Amino acid sequence: MAELTMIEAIRTALSRAMEEDPDVIIFGEDVGIDGGVFRATDGLFQHFGSSRVRDTPLSEALIAGMAVGAAAHGLRPVAEIQFSGFIYPTLDQLANHASRLRNRTRGRLTCPMVLRAPYGGGIKAPEHHSESIEAMLAHIPGLRVVIPSTPARAYGLLLAAIRDPDPVVFLEPKRLYRSTSEAVEDTGEALPLDKAFVLQEGTDLTIVAWGAMIKGATEATLQLAESGISVDLIDLATLKPIDRATIRASVEKTGRCVIVHEAPLTAGLGAEISADLAEHCLTSLLAPIKRVAGYDTVMPYLRLEAHYMPDTAHIIDAARNVMEFS
Amino acid sequence: MPTRSAGFQINCSAFLDAVGKPIGDLPKFARNKDILVALYSAMVKTRTFDSKAIALQRTGQLGTYASSLGQEAIGVGVASAMTDDDVFVPSFREHGAQLWRGVSLEELFLYWGGDERGNDFAKSRQDFPVCIPVASQFPHAAGVALAKVQKGDPGAAVVVAGDGATSKGDFYEAMNVVGAWNLPVVFVINNNQWAISVPREGQTAAKTLAQKAIACGIPGEQVDGNDVIAVQAIISRALTRARAGKGGMLIECLSYRLGDHTTADDASRYREDAEVSAHWQLEPLIRLRNHLVATHGWTKEDEQLLLRTCKKEVEAATDTYLATAPEPARAMFDTLFAKAPADVAALFEEVGNG
Ligand SMILES: Cc1ncc(C[n+]2csc(CCOP(=O)(O)OP(=O)(O)O)c2C)c(N)n1
Ligand SMILES: [Mg+2]
Numbered sequence: 001m002a003e004l005t006m007i008e009a010i011r012t013a014l015s016r017a018m019e020e021d022p023d024v025i026i027f028g029e030d031v032g033i034d035g036g037v038f039r040a041t042d043g044l045f046q047h048f049g050s051s052r053v054r055d056t057p058l059s060e061a062l063i064a065g066m067a068v069g070a071a072a073h074g075l076r077p078v079a080e081i082q083f084s085g086f087i088y089p090t091l092d093q094l095a096n097h098a099s100r101l102r103n104r105t106r107g108r109l110t111c112p113m114v115l116r117a118p119y120g121g122g123i124k125a126p127e128h129h130s131e132s133i134e135a136m137l138a139h140i141p142g143l144r145v146v147i148p149s150t151p152a153r154a155y156g157l158l159l160a161a162i163r164d165p166d167p168v169v170f171l172e173p174k175r176l177y178r179s180t181s182e183a184v185e186d187t188g189e190a191l192p193l194d195k196a197f198v199l200q201e202g203t204d205l206t207i208v209a210w211g212a213m214i215k216g217a218t219e220a221t222l223q224l225a226e227s228g229i230s231v232d233l234i235d236l237a238t239l240k241p242i243d244r245a246t247i248r249a250s251v252e253k254t255g256r257c258v259i260v261h262e263a264p265l266t267a268g269l270g271a272e273i274s275a276d277l278a279e280h281c282l283t284s285l286l287a288p289i290k291r292v293a294g295y296d297t298v299m300p301y302l303r304l305e306a307h308y309m310p311d312t313a314h315i316i317d318a319a320r321n322v323m324e325f326s
Numbered sequence: 327m328p329t330r331s332a333g334f335q336i337n338c339s340a341f342l343d344a345v346g347k348p349i350g351d352l353p354k355f356a357r358n359k360d361i362l363v364a365l366y367s368a369m370v371k372t373r374t375f376d377s378k379a380i381a382l383q384r385t386g387q388l389g390t391y392a393s394s395l396g397q398e399a400i401g402v403g404v405a406s407a408m409t410d411d412d413v414f415v416p417s418f419r420e421h422g423a424q425l426w427r428g429v430s431l432e433e434l435f436l437y438w439g440g441d442e443r444g445n446d447f448a449k450s451r452q453d454f455p456v457c458i459p460v461a462s463q464f465p466h467a468a469g470v471a472l473a474k475v476q477k478g479d480p481g482a483a484v485v486v487a488g489d490g491a492t493s494k495g496d497f498y499e500a501m502n503v504v505g506a507w508n509l510p511v512v513f514v515i516n517n518n519q520w521a522i523s524v525p526r527e528g529q530t531a532a533k534t535l536a537q538k539a540i541a542c543g544i545p546g547e548q549v550d551g552n553d554v555i556a557v558q559a560i561i562s563r564a565l566t567r568a569r570a571g572k573g574g575m576l577i578e579c580l581s582y583r584l585g586d587h588t589t590a591d592d593a594s595r596y597r598e599d600a601e602v603s604a605h606w607q608l609e610p611l612i613r614l615r616n617h618l619v620a621t622h623g624w625t626k627e628d629e630q631l632l633l634r635t636c637k638k639e640v641e642a643a644t645d646t647y648l649a650t651a652p653e654p655a656r657a658m659f660d661t662l663f664a665k666a667p668a669d670v671a672a673l674f675e676e677v678g679n680g
Contacts, residue, residue, distance in 0.1 A: 023476075023477075025476060051475075051476065052476075054507075056503060057499070057502055057503055057506055059499045059502065059503065061465065061495060061496055061499055062465045062468065062496070062499035062500055062502070062503055064465070065462060065464070065465020065466055065468070065469065065496060065499075065500070066465045066466075066468045066469035066472060066500075066503065067469060068465070068466050068469055069415070069465060069466035069467060069468060069469020069470040069471075069472070069473070069483070070469035070470070070472045070473045070476075071469070072454070072466070072469070072470070073413065073452070073469070073470045073473035073474070074473050074477055074479075075469075075472070075473045075476060075477070077469075089495075092459060092462055092496075093462065093465065096458075096459045096462055097459075097462065097466070102661050102662070102663070102664070103442070103661050103662050104442050104445055104455060105442070105445045105446055105455055105661075106442055106443055106445065106446040106657075106660075106661050107446070107660075107661040108445065108446045108447065108451055109454065109455075110664070141662065142662050142663070164664075165663075165664040166663050166664055194667045194668065241667040241668065241669045241670065242669065243668070244668070244669060245668060
């Protein structure tokens with residue numbers, strides 16, 4: 001079985017989806033001969049040709065809106081926004097059209113499109129290249145928002161996103177693109193959307209995280225185990241819709257919860273998860289829920305970036321704090 | 327320094343003058359009485375629908391409504407040039423086009439009455455519903471055209487928006503890719519001279535809106551948008567080009583918004599009655615009627631019968647619309663996704679089936 005990095009797994013999934021469905025096409029900035037600035041589409045232009053892998057003009061609102069039109073008329077566009085910092089012009093199309101088309105035509109026109117974008121911090125990128133914008137997108141009804149955390153899950157979730165009959169925003173933690181590799185078999189098997197992954201079962205504490213934060217959360221889980229704290233570790237993966245059942249079941253078992261995200265604290269998805277637990281699992285809770293999140297500030301440029309990013313130490317601190325509560 | 331000039335010119339075409347006298351030779355289709363009567367009837371039906379919609383809104387039986395008064399020749403002219411292979415991507419003011427395409431009066435009333443089922447057209451199911459966020463429909467047309475090219479489907483996308491819409495980036499972005507990729511899209515601007523209270527001159531210093539096409543490498547032309555013959559002729563020409571793989575085109579239809587922007591607007595706050603009355607002299611129905619009378623023996627009786635028929639149709643559709651019960655509350659979520667995820671499924675329980 002091949003050892004793939006996340007970027008390779010994404011490329012493998014794209015290639016697979018294009019092989020199996022001639023309606024799948026890719027477009028975006030520099031996705032063609034250049035293979036995308038992160039090389040997610042490397043070789044696809046050469047293999048599938050210039051009509052199925054298209055370099056668009058530099059035109060984000062167009063990219064999203066054209067995807068809507070194409071999806072409504074029989075294609076399965078996988079559009080790329082070069083960096084999540086440039087996703088804002090697409091919000092109009094995502095919120096006003098992609099997410100609403102099926103509903104406002106009562107099922108007559110649909111929008112099976114995927115909008116991919118490299119996402120998050122941690123690679124010392126230029127300004128405007130490192131923001132975490134998932135909450136903004138997750139607030140849009142009718143849209144699915146997915147963030148993978150490993151090569152294998154990136155492969156399976158991207159296949160699922162492309163095959164899904166509704167629009168999906170697929171945010172790829174660029175910090176994880178090449179940081180590790182793992183065995184990924186190109187079986188064409190998708191992973192379920194709308195389902196969180198329980199990465200490790202434990203009894204004392206639930207940690208919910210996603211994307212690049214899974215790395216720190218996994219590391220924290222190992223270190224906490226050494227001091228006898230058993231963690232139920234959940235990779236949320238699909239951020240909208242949230243798999244509330246899995247989180248609730250876990251917290252009903254452990255009674256304690258730490259939520260980790262890279263995005264700023266206020267109005268982040270941690271707030272939603274935390275509110276959901278307060279509403280549904282109050283009697284199971286043994287300690288206040290704790291959020292480990294980015295600061296409520298502008299994403300710092302590369303010199304201060306490390307200070308912004310939640311890391312293993314922050315997660316362990318929060319976990320201990322929650323465990324010590326009585 | 328020696329320079330080279332990339333000059334351009336913008337043509338404006340018309341076939342009937344304001345009183346319905348032909349300006350030069352009419353195109354072949356416009357010498358056929360049946361075709362002209364069909365175009366005229368469609369415009370009269372559109373106007374009949376329009377006044378009923380306003381009356382219903384005034385009596386609390388319809389939501390905010392955007393009248394197409396005075397601009398009927400654009401919608402009817404555009405749609406009558408299209409075929410079933412084409413896809414219509416409208417703004418919110420092209421009722422005439424929608425009706426011609428096969429959207430029913432009942433569906434239009436339902437939609438403007440606040441019921442999404444009005445967008446679930448029984449006919450012309452490939453067409454987009456009206457687009458409320460101004461100009462955001464332009465990229466959809468590019469996407470539709472891309473799908474056609476990719477799948478080898480015949481036809482083109484025809485997208486309509488107003489003069490105000492040409493100030494938005496989406497307009498330029500879509501026209502730009504249509505030029506760069508040679509996509510079959512016909513861009514139609516209903517230049518009714520106003521975007522709510524902002525006059526045409528307030529949108530741009532460009533002398534014409536049609537010339538905006540030049541920057542995207544596609545042809546742009548103006549047409550008398552109150553002359554349904556001219557509109558159909560030029561859209562047909564643009565569609566023929568597009569279908570032949572020659573790419574997109576921009577058509578600026580010159581017209582005038584005789585009514586308020588919508589039923590929520592009071593245009594007397596920002597424009598003079600005199601300006602409006604002057605434009606009543608140019609409106610599209612009179613000139614075609616005059617032409618029918620002068621050239622094709624259209625009689626008072628023909629006219630009366632047409633008005634009665636339109637009225638009857640519109641009244642019947644009104645009755646059907648008013649007798650249509652709202653959907654159950656769960657319809658809010660029924661078609662949100664192909665298959666409701668758990669959190670949406672939970673909402674069904676919350677609102678029940680009522
Ligand atoms: C993006 C956007 N901005 C503002 C509005 C509010 N609005 C609705 S119609 C309109 C004017 C549109 O003018 P024009 O494009 O000329 O079309 P017309 O209404 O004259 O047909 C405005 C400002 C809107 N619907 N969408
Ligand atoms: Mg206008």
